[in-house]
Amino acid sequence: MTMEIHVVQKVMKVNDEIAQAIRSRLEAARIPAVNLMSAPGSGKTSLIETAIRSLRDTVRIGVIEGDPDTTRDAERIAALGAPVVQINTAGGCHLEANLVNRALDDLDLDALDLLVIENVGNLVCPVEFDLGETRRAAIISIPEGHDKPAKYPKLFRTADVVILNKIDLLPYVDFDEPRFTGDVRGLNPDASLLRVSCRTGEGVLGWLDWLRAVVQPTAQVGR
């Protein structure tokens, strides 16, 4: 005989449950987590390096590096003396909660103030997987073009901060910044929008302030 069995279950149940467990672990350790998402090469690792160098004395940053195949990014972070765990996704296009949960075992959470997760370079897949993060950051760089928010709307709709990196390259590329800004605002009026150059240092203070506010949401009084 043939039998139809009604299930009605969330397909992402397992991932979502592990993400919730991560959230509890991080809350218990009182550290927020930021999930960095962008296309390959937009500057995720550069932004983390900048943060580690500049906040060294005030915010202890731990890093989880998602990388399809190499340990290069983890080596860049380790060279700065920050605790880092490498997750090799073996070609996989995004991080999932179980990988992050395992990586957390290799970090001393009590010795950290902030966890930064560098997702795999990809504008579509990472967006679909909750990693138990506190904040989501979408990074886009000038050479990629101003049309990316319109083409990959979900990343921008779900981001808490949108970082436009490599603004030092604006003079050399026909990047329509007003159009870009309008699209980001239209998709997500609540997101913070930062302009940064990891190369010249322009706008980096905004990125550092944003991170400080994530670590200490109440310490924003002095402005």
Add this chain to the structure above:
Amino acid sequence: MHEFGIADAILAKTLEISAANGGASVERVQVLVGGLRQLVPEMLEFAFNALAAETAARGAALDVELAPVRVVCRNCEHAFEPDDLFWTCPVCGTCGANAVTGDELILKSVTLADVAPETASARPEPSGEKGR
């Protein structure tokens, strides 16, 4: 290509149900996918069939039903199905509405073939109970 990760989760649950029913072969699997899920139904079917090749779900049909996106205006709370990128409210013109549906990703049902009546279990979670 996150279709593979998602197809894998669908397959795992499907095979659990098959195993709970004496390893019956799977004929059809129905899933509901919200319009915000960034999934291409054909890719999902392809991934599911590829992963299922050596299992009890070999050759099973994956039916993908699409669920509409519904949003609520952040200003006037008007509920609507957006037809533009910015989810602009047709009543007050405010953009960036909040999604209420569209993120569904639900396994609705699994149809098994050749279920021996004595091994049939209507519940998907009959832990430990094994058909022989």
